[in-house]
Amino acid sequence: MAELALRTPTLDKDRxxxxxxxxxxxxxxxxxxxxxxxxxxxxxxxxxxxxxxxQVAPVIIVALGMALVIGTEGVDLSVGAVMALxxxxxxxxxxxxxLPALLVVALxxxxxxxxxxxxxxxxxxxxIVATLALMVGGRGLALVLLPQLEDLRNPTLASLGSGxxxxxxxxxxxxxxxxxxxxxxxxxxxxxxxxxxxxxxxPAAQLAGLPVRRVLIIVYVVSALxxxxxxxxxxxxxxxxxxxxxxxxxxxxxxxxxVVGGTPLTGGRVNIAGTVAGAVLIQLLTATLIKHDxxxxxxxxxxxxxxxxxxxxxRGRGKR
Amino acid sequence: xQRTTHRRSLARPVAxxxxxxxxxxxxxxAKSEDDAAGGNxxxxxxxxxxxxxxxxxxxxxxxxxxxxxxxIDLKSATVGFSQSEKEANPFRIxxxxxxxxxxxxxxxKLLTANAQSQFSKQISDVQDLLAKGAxxxxxxxxxxxxxxxxxxxxxxxxxxxxxxxxxxxxxACKDYVSFIASDFVEQxxxxxxxxxxxxxxxxxxxxxxxxxGNNVTTERTKGxxxxxxxxxxxLKVVFEQTGDFAREKGQQVTEQLIQSNPNIKGIYAENDEMxxxxxxxxxGAGKKPGDIKIVTVDGTRNAVQGIVDGWISGVIESNPRxxxxxxxxxxxxxxxxxxxxxxxIEDGAYTKDNAKSDLGKAY
Numbered sequence: 001m002a003e004l005a006l007r008t009p010t011l012d013k014d015r016x017x018x019x020x021x022x023x024x025x026x027x028x029x030x031x032x033x034x035x036x037x038x039x040x041x042x043x044x045x046x047x048x049x050x051x052x053x054x055q056v057a058p059v060i061i062v063a064l065g066m067a068l069v070i071g072t073e074g075v076d077l078s079v080g081a082v083m084a085l086x087x088x089x090x091x092x093x094x095x096x097x098x099l100p101a102l103l104v105v106a107l108x109x110x111x112x113x114x115x116x117x118x119x120x121x122x123x124x125x126x127x128i129v130a131t132l133a134l135m136v137g138g139r140g141l142a143l144v145l146l147p148q149l150e151d152l153r154n155p156t157l158a159s160l161g162s163g164x165x166x167x168x169x170x171x172x173x174x175x176x177x178x179x180x181x182x183x184x185x186x187x188x189x190x191x192x193x194x195x196x197x198x199x200x201x202x203p204a205a206q207l208a209g210l211p212v213r214r215v216l217i218i219v220y221v222v223s224a225l226x227x228x229x230x231x232x233x234x235x236x237x238x239x240x241x242x243x244x245x246x247x248x249x250x251x252x253x254x255x256x257x258x259v260v261g262g263t264p265l266t267g268g269r270v271n272i273a274g275t276v277a278g279a280v281l282i283q284l285l286t287a288t289l290i291k292h293d294x295x296x297x298x299x300x301x302x303x304x305x306x307x308x309x310x311x312x313x314x315r316g317r318g319k320r
Numbered sequence: 321x322q323r324t325t326h327r328r329s330l331a332r333p334v335a336x337x338x339x340x341x342x343x344x345x346x347x348x349x350a351k352s353e354d355d356a357a358g359g360n361x362x363x364x365x366x367x368x369x370x371x372x373x374x375x376x377x378x379x380x381x382x383x384x385x386x387x388x389x390x391x392i393d394l395k396s397a398t399v400g401f402s403q404s405e406k407e408a409n410p411f412r413i414x415x416x417x418x419x420x421x422x423x424x425x426x427x428x429k430l431l432t433a434n435a436q437s438q439f440s441k442q443i444s445d446v447q448d449l450l451a452k453g454a455x456x457x458x459x460x461x462x463x464x465x466x467x468x469x470x471x472x473x474x475x476x477x478x479x480x481x482x483x484x485x486x487x488x489x490x491x492a493c494k495d496y497v498s499f500i501a502s503d504f505v506e507q508x509x510x511x512x513x514x515x516x517x518x519x520x521x522x523x524x525x526x527x528x529x530x531x532x533g534n535n536v537t538t539e540r541t542k543g544x545x546x547x548x549x550x551x552x553x554x555l556k557v558v559f560e561q562t563g564d565f566a567r568e569k570g571q572q573v574t575e576q577l578i579q580s581n582p583n584i585k586g587i588y589a590e591n592d593e594m595x596x597x598x599x600x601x602x603x604g605a606g607k608k609p610g611d612i613k614i615v616t617v618d619g620t621r622n623a624v625q626g627i628v629d630g631w632i633s634g635v636i637e638s639n640p641r642x643x644x645x646x647x648x649x650x651x652x653x654x655x656x657x658x659x660x661x662x663x664x665i666e667d668g669a670y671t672k673d674n675a676k677s678d679l680g681k682a683y
Contacts, residue, residue: 042579047605051575147408149567149593151622162604238568238600244408245566290573291580296532296562 020313025277032284056283057171058230063257064182065223067275072199073267074127081138083231083247088146091241098156113224117217142243149242161236183272199267260310371666381658382493389478394651398429400454404462414683415640422643446470457481471495484642492661500663508543514634518613521552523585526559530590540590563594570597586613592623599631624682627675637668
């Protein structure tokens, strides 16, 4: 009896938190859209939506890989460094043509992903430590390969960054297609189920005879490859390779998008639609503050508030 | 029950990881600000060689006697040079090269070290240079504070120190001889002059700020705003957002700016990279060269090329070539003559009048 009386309010709170965790990110996006349409001059225009979408596309692409890694109860801090590395490699090999350059980029990224995955899967290094090593080393390598910013005047690369199909920029199309593929993999494939099982409990997955090491390695390679795609697209858009600052803080933006989107850091569950919405939420938040010329420090504080809210909402689930 | 415990125990390392990630990325961010702040010294009117703007007559000077060192012949001396940041941006590359070139030209033995943006390494670098027998030191400090151990070691060996581009918080002519750098407030003022000329002194302008909490940012902003308020009150600064001294950030912020403020007439970028990012944003939005006037500070080759191409209206130069002035100061000082304690460099500028002819002088 007493137990029941104690439980009832908790259940209500849980329900609110659950709702927030599931739909809060979409509600947030909707609120920001409505508020901006109401108060921000020139917000309701095709060019503006295009700008927001183009700016958020690389974040979404990186966050997709991050969501998979977090689904295995890991984290990938090296994504920003991989972006820088791919920028350097593109600049170095562009002379041989765009396609060969992209192949070399893929090789480098796969190498970083393999190293991350091997450290985590075979040596048993904690993901934070393993990917931290590659985060520091990856950017170091990027700067060794290309010590300073270099302008790229390659028309094919430039069109990759600014071209479009029926008014939809390549960046947005690439991000959308990749999001659909990753969502399909998570929901409908054996690999997706194995990944979530590992995130839920690695020992149990091992006991059940799942190919834990293979899945982990593939997940880190995919994360690195997606970061490389984002790095190439950002470089194409900038028409310059900037290994010093490209991808700085990207790991943080991606983790934020994933967490805000309702994917728990404890693994075992991945919400791809939420991740995309999480990235869009942060983008709209930043855009709102910039467009109204509020002090840049406010952006950081606002992001912190969103993260805390998301983590608070997720707490409800952890308790159950 | 057991499941709950398990989840909690898992959640903890993840939370720690996230916190660590925050700290780490914050550090890397600070580093990039430092790198970008590299655009912080000065140059003269599109000239390769630095010229002295001050000292004014009667300003404080220093001599070998007052400093407590001994006269030596620079030609037979060993000079140690400690660079703060890795040579990853045009400014640092040109700065180190200039020191090396001048040492070679004068036939002076030079020892060099690079602290890779780590202050503890710079401290040990300088101590190494002293141990290797440097008679004179040229330091490009990473930080202004925390130099006491080095200053004591140098004082014990009576080794004179000249600092370039950033100042050490210590007593001139006691802990170090002279500080050579440019006046960032003045750079901001001259950028404002260029902006007033380009826009006709009317309309709305935006500022792409450098990294927050950096004296280069503060001073370049102050100079710009003061001069606008004083000379062109009809020019309104309606937008100030940070571009972190980085090209991509400059591009992204400018994209937001030109949509929300379509009336904007000019953009003042506090370094060349952000200005070039603004150019990329304008190109992407289908603007024509000159639709929006851009003024930047630094004087890198890409920005000066931007003037030639019509996208940038003016570049206030920040000359990194400290070599000649640093060695001249050391030479004068070691011969027993007096040198100024604060040597401020006269800054130059590139406009459409001289951009093409002086492109070769940009770094």
